[in-house]
Amino acid sequence: MAPPSQQSGLIVANYGRHFLVESASGERRICHSRGKKSQGVVGDRVWWLASQDEGTIEKIEPRRNLFYRQDEVRTKSFAANLDQVLILIAAEPEFSSSQLSRALIAAEEQHITPIIALNKRDLTEPFARAWAWLAPYRQMGYDVLPLAMATHNEADRDALLQRLSGKTTLVLGPSGAGKSTLINRLIPGALAQTGELSQALNSGKHTTTSTTWYWLNSDKTSALLDSPGFQEFGLNHIDPAQLAAYMPDLKPHVAHCKFYNCSHLHEPGCGVMAAVESASSPGEISANRYKIYSELYAELKQIRRY
Numbered sequence: 629m630a631p632p633s634q635q636s637g638l639i640v641a642n643y644g645r646h647f648l649v650e651s652a653s654g655e656r657r658i659c660h661s662r663g664k665k666s667q668g669v670v671g672d673r674v675w676w677l678a679s680q681d682e683g684t685i686e687k688i689e690p691r692r693n694l695f696y697r698q699d700e701v702r703t704k705s706f707a708a709n710l711d712q713v714l715i716l717i718a719a720e721p722e723f724s725s726s727q728l729s730r731a732l733i734a735a736e737e738q739h740i741t742p743i744i745a746l747n748k749r750d751l752t753e754p755f756a757r758a759w760a761w762l763a764p765y766r767q768m769g770y771d772v773l774p775l776a777m778a779t780h781n782e783a784d785r786d787a788l789l790q791r792l793s794g795k796t797t798l799v800l801g802p803s804g805a806g807k808s809t810l811i812n813r814l815i816p817g818a819l820a821q822t823g824e825l826s827q828a829l830n831s832g833k834h835t836t837t838s839t840t841w842y843w844l845n846s847d848k849t850s851a852l853l854d855s856p857g858f859q860e861f862g863l864n865h866i867d868p869a870q871l872a873a874y875m876p877d878l879k880p881h882v883a884h885c886k887f888y889n890c891s892h893l894h895e896p897g898c899g900v901m902a903a904v905e906s907a908s909s910p911g912e913i914s915a916n917r918y919k920i921y922s923e924l925y926a927e928l929k930q931i932r933r934y
């Protein structure tokens with residue numbers, strides 16, 4: 629008898645060592661990783677081997693990128709092979725500018741295009757405040773989209789769909805920003821599916837999966853990935869010496885620093901510090917972003933001392 633042949637597939641969900649793999653024909657089946665390691669990530673292209681009604685992942689194709697966070701304890705991978713990360717925040721509850729910047733830096737480091745979406749446009753006053761707050765992010769070139777996912781604003785929805793068309797996009801957002809609302813609106817019934825799926829993957833136990841892949845259209849050219857919440861976004865994998873290069877408002881000024889290994893914290897002739905806004909000058913770098921940089925630099929430097 630000929631040996632069973634491997635088939636190609638895409639990891640669309642993952643729980644521990646169980647993966648849900650979608651084949652080219654659209655069939656989905658539970659696969660296990662071979663051996664003790666569980667290295668697959670949602671978005672991975674894999675080769676798998678059928679074994680009765682399940683399967684084994686034999687090989688993972690090289691990744692184009694991997695969106696992840698890392699703290700002292702562990703590395704948490706969100707997804708692989710992404711085009712974009714949609715960072716969803718809202719007029720309310722108030723968002724953390726540090727978490728927003730951290731997610732942007734993680735995306736930049738992996739060459740993934742970030743999009744910032746500000747939801748709850750219908751809450752006029754808090755929205756105006758948050759929108760103004762995001763001015764530095766628009767100025768540094770990020771696409772910032774206004775949204776009102778719980779309302780029937782078709783223009784906002786269309787603008788969002790236009791950004792998502794033909795792309796693989798991970799949605800990331802703090803609790804309460806409206807991520808579930810957005811996913812349900814773009815992919816009706818998606819989250820109900822997820823419940824069943826996590827049950828199947830976790831042998832009946834109710835546990836949410838990590839990231840989940842959804843197709844946005846029937847010809848499967850656009851995908852939206854739901855991620856678990858984003859609390860503490862550790863960036864331990866980032867080299868502090870490279871940090872400014874991942875911050876588009878700081879990056880152009882590094883070339884003007886007197887010292888090639890300038891930390892932009894205290895050196896004379898620092899191009900970055902000269903560009904920070906102050907009471908006497910508007911500057912090109914907002915005081916808040918520079919504060920985020922210096923705190924993050926100190927944090928990353930501290931980690932590398934051990």
Ligand SMILES: Nc1nc2c(ncn2[C@@H]2O[C@H](COP(=O)(O)OP(=O)(O)OP(=O)(O)O)[C@@H](O)[C@H]2O)c(=O)[nH]1
Binds near residue numbers: 751776777802809
């Ligand atoms: N005013 C307003 N409220 C919204 C909008 N979108 C979502 N909400 C509300 O915001 C709350 C949080 O929305 P969810 O979609 O559950 O948020 P989530 O980000 O999935 O939050 P978690 O479930 O905690 O992860 C709900 O009460 C929504 O009805 C909006 O455009 N405007």
Ligand SMILES: [Zn+2]
Binds near residue numbers: 885891892898900
């Ligand atoms: Zn400098």
